[in-house]
Every structure is written in C-alpha cells, then in structure tokens.
Amino acid sequence: MSVVAGTRPLLDGAALDRAPSVPRDGLAPALDVVDLVREFSRRKATPVRALDGMSLHVPQGEVHGLLGPNGAGKTTLVKILSTVLLPTTGYARICGHDVVTEARAVRPLIGVVFGGDRGLYSRLSGRQNLEFWAAVQQVPAKALRERCAGLLDRLGLSSAADRRVETYSRGMRQRLHLARGLVADARVLFLDEPTMGMDPVAAREFRVLIGELRGEGRTIVIATHDMAEAEALCDRVSFVRGGKVIDTRSPRALADLAASARGVEIDGPDAVTLGALRALPGVRSVDGDAEVSRVWVHNEESVHDVLRLLLDRGLTSVRTMRPTLEDLYLGLIGDRGLEV
Ligand SMILES: Nc1ncnc2c1ncn2[C@@H]1O[C@H](COP(=O)(O)OP(=O)(O)O)[C@@H](O)[C@H]1O
Numbered sequence: 324m325s326v327v328a329g330t331r332p333l334l335d336g337a338a339l340d341r342a343p344s345v346p347r348d349g350l351a352p353a354l355d356v357v358d359l360v361r362e363f364s365r366r367k368a369t370p371v372r373a374l375d376g377m378s379l380h381v382p383q384g385e386v387h388g389l390l391g392p393n394g395a396g397k398t399t400l401v402k403i404l405s406t407v408l409l410p411t412t413g414y415a416r417i418c419g420h421d422v423v424t425e426a427r428a429v430r431p432l433i434g435v436v437f438g439g440d441r442g443l444y445s446r447l448s449g450r451q452n453l454e455f456w457a458a459v460q461q462v463p464a465k466a467l468r469e470r471c472a473g474l475l476d477r478l479g480l481s482s483a484a485d486r487r488v489e490t491y492s493r494g495m496r497q498r499l500h501l502a503r504g505l506v507a508d509a510r511v512l513f514l515d516e517p518t519m520g521m522d523p524v525a526a527r528e529f530r531v532l533i534g535e536l537r538g539e540g541r542t543i544v545i546a547t548h549d550m551a552e553a554e555a556l557c558d559r560v561s562f563v564r565g566g567k568v569i570d571t572r573s574p575r576a577l578a579d580l581a582a583s584a585r586g587v588e589i590d591g592p593d594a595v596t597l598g599a600l601r602a603l604p605g606v607r608s609v610d611g612d613a614e615v616s617r618v619w620v621h622n623e624e625s626v627h628d629v630l631r632l633l634l635d636r637g638l639t640s641v642r643t644m645r646p647t648l649e650d651l652y653l654g655l656i657g658d659r660g661l662e663v
C-alpha cells in the first residue's frame with residue numbers, strides 16, 4: 324500500500340479477541356465492516372464522531388462507491404481500512420483479516436490512492452518515484468523494474484518516465500499516484516476522491532483504467548462526493564452520511580432516484596398554472612414562493628409534461644434542475660422514513 328499521513332501502533336498478534344473467526348482470503352468478502360466507530364477528541368469540547376456505527380459488506384471483485392458529502396466520514400473509513408488509523412470500537416476485515424489485529428497480513432493485500440497530486444518526490448523522475456515505492460512495499464527486486472515499467476506504460480507515462488516529476492502536468496501526477504497504489508499488486512484498492520481536479524479527458528481515461536482493473540478481478544472501493552463518478556464507475560453505491568451507511572444501491576437505482584428528484588423551476592407562475600401543475604399525474608409536489616416555484620416530478624417523462632404545460636400557458640422563464648446529493652438523501656429518507 325501507499326504511505327498515508329499518520330501512523331499507528333502495530334498490534335499484529337496482540338491478544339485482542341475482536342471478531343469471530345471467518346473464512347480467509349479467497350472465500351472471505353473483500354470488505355467486512357461492522358459497527359465501526361471512530362471518535363476524535365477535542366480539547367474542552369465533545370469529541371467528533373467521524374464514524375458512528377458504519378457497516379459495509381463488499382464481495383471480492385466488486386467496484387463499490389462510497390458516496391457522501393464532505394465530512395461524511397469517507398476518508399476516516401479509508402484510513403482505518405488501510406491500517407493507518409485505529410477504530411474506537413467495532414471491527415473491519417479485509418479478505419478475512421482484521422485490520423487491527425492482523426494489520427501485517429492486511430497491508431500486502433491493499434493499495435491506497437488519495438486524490439490530488441501531492442506526496443510525490445518532484446526532484447525524482449516518475450520511474451524513480453515508482454521504483455522507490457515498490458522497494459518500500461517490498462516488491463521482490465527481480466520483479467521490481469519490470470513491474471514499474473509495465474505500470475508506467477499502462478498509465479501512459481512511458482515517454483515521460485525519466486523526466487523529473489516537477490515537469491509533469493497535474494493529470495500525469497495523478498496517474499503516477501495511481502501507479503503507486505498498484506505497484507504492490509493490490510487485491511483491494513482504495514481510491515479516495517481519485518478524479519478530484521482531473522480534467523475531463525484524464526477523468527475519462529481514468530474510468531477506462533478502472534474498468535480494466537475490475538476485469539482483473541480486483542476489488543475497488545471509490546470514495547467520492549461526485550454522483551456522476553459513482554454512477555459511471557461502480558457496481559454498487561453506498562450512501563454515507565454522518566459516519567454511517569444509510570443505503571446501498573445499484574447505479575441503475577441511483578439513476579432512478581436521481582430522476583425522481585428532478586424538478587422544474589419557474590419564475591412567477593400564476594395560481595391557475597400552479598393548480599394545473601399540481602393536477603399533473605407525474606408531479607410529486609410544488610413548493611417555493613410568489614417569485615419562484617419549484618415543481619418536483621417522479622421521473623424524466625414528467626419533466627416533459629411539465630414543460631409542455633408551461634409552454635402552452637406562455638410561461639418560458641423556466642429552468643430544469645438536476646438533483647444535488649442533498650436532494651437524493653431527502654429522497655432516500657422519504658423512501659425509508661429514516662432519521663439521518
Ligand atoms: N484528525 C482529525 N481530528 C479531528 N476531526 C477529524 C479528523 N479527521 C476527520 N475529522 C472529522 O471527522 C469527520 C469526517 O471527516 P472525513 O472522514 O474526512 O470525511 P469525508 O472524507 O467524507 O469528507 C469530519 O467532521 C472531520 O472534521
């Protein structure tokens with residue numbers, strides 16, 4: 324795995340009876356997170372609960388999204404799973420190995436890529452950076468050069484491999500980061516906001532690469548606040564909020580949910596129009612004030628019905644709205660009557 328900020332004591336072999344015994348490696352789920360709590364103490368203030376009973380199960384070979392706004396606890400979870408931060412209570416296993424009591428068994432199984440472009444040695448070349456990381460992660464000397472060259476090639480960095488990293492574009496640095504996460508041949512890869520700041524072309528290439536890694540049977544966990552990214556890349560998506568998983572769905576179900584949270588915004592509609600809108604079968608609700616009204620619909624088709632009605636009545640000052648993550652959460656809470 325890559326080195327991440329912070330350290331933690333090694334507890335391998337400690338006589339902590341934390342979790343019931345489970346099948347190992349091939350048979351075990353890639354990720355088994357049960358009731359994980361992590362508190363950060365603050366001087367003279369109540370502690371922050373970054374994780375508040377997080378549970379998550381991911382089978383091997385799945386691309387799983389952790390979708391949630393800033394502060395939801397995604398990075399804290401990734402740090403615990405990558406053995407650099409200890410949980411307060413609860414436990415987590417990767418391919419059957421406990422991340423606290425068996426951290427040494429876990430580390431060779433995982434790769435971690437944090438988004439952004441920091442943490443590389445800018446005076447060294449891309450190849451030197453990668454070979455250094457491979458050595459730190461104890462890639463056998465015989466395989467090291469070839470493995471690094473292969474990764475640089477695969478990530479489109481071959482021609483720049485011997486240039487100093489300080490001459491790289493941001494996208495190239497991000498790709499080098501990804502290479503770093505892959506250098507130890509990880510079975511489970513954690514990507515934390517991987518396309519943050521990437522230009523659209525680089526982001527598209529990145530998605531292709533994720534597809535290839537998935538084809539190799541690796542498990543990939545992607546933490547993101549970007550709904551489109553989660554929808555494009557993942558087999559399943561877990562919504563994270565307040566340190567908990569509040570729902571897990573397929574991207575298809577996510578798209579349906581997004582459609583159901585779509586709406587149309589209208590400047591200054593009259594009472595008759597509002598009445599007619601409320602009477603449309605596809606309309607869920609109408610809110611707003613005298614100046615701007617918002618019409619919420621059940622699906623994409625209903626958006627067209629609403630627009631047609633408005634056009635017929637001569638109202639053209641309208642905008643369609645894409646749902647935000649917050650809107651989706653409201654939809655989920657509405658669905659399930661959950662308290663979040
Ligand atoms: N080292 C820390 N000390 C204190 N609070 C922290 C620390 N790391 C994270 N937090 C808090 O924990 C919560 C979850 O943060 P984080 O896991 O980074 O969320 P995300 O990655 O989803 O944005 C936030 O309220 C954050 O401020």
Ligand SMILES: [Mg+2]
Nearest residue numbers: 397398399515
């Ligand atoms: Mg984060």
